[in-house]
Amino acid sequence: GESVGLHLPTLSVQEGDNSIINCAYSNSASDYFIWYKQESGKGPQFIIDIRSNMDKRQGQRVTVLLNKTVKHLSLQIAATQPGDSAVYFCAEMGGGGSNYKLTFGKGTLLTVNP
């Protein structure tokens, strides 16, 4: 089975609310995770990453939380805006050196209602 998966396929929020997108992984050896945003017809766009030596990392309006005990990470978007509407993927980075490889989850569709 896949090593990275998402709890919910869709999430609908009101503009201005905070959004939380969840992701579970199965490989306890995983040590690097990345959240990507994909808008319709575009490629995955890097949002934020986190390594396993951290449990929280903040960016501009986004926060990623990593709980290694239960193998779960989440993406929090503060004050969600219509432009945040997209599919969000968590991805696990495997390998290293010349063998980097991302394993993507299925994605969560975030819809922001004005």
Next chain:
Amino acid sequence: EPEVTQTPSHQVTQMGQEVILRCVPISNHLYFYWYRQILGQKVEFLVSFYNNEISEKSEIFDDQFSVERPDGSNFTLKIRSTKLEDSAMYFCASSDLFGLMFFGSGTQLSVL
């Protein structure tokens, strides 16, 4: 801001024809990748490339697929004899030494 660029954005081809998808990775990156995404599904790894050779490839990347870095800036994916099931969005990506990948906007391949 540096970005990965891909051409063409759309490619329509007949089954059995050869296609070449083109990519210009970020200039100071050394690692290059192709991923694909069938409509409505997740993004899947195809192949990674470093130092002018394939580092790793997935089961999808069979003998019909090949990659090449013909010069100092381009990175190509060739499908020799396309099949209907090759229809997908193909993404090129590149990364730095630490593995953080940046993706292009993709080429939508339609095999008829």
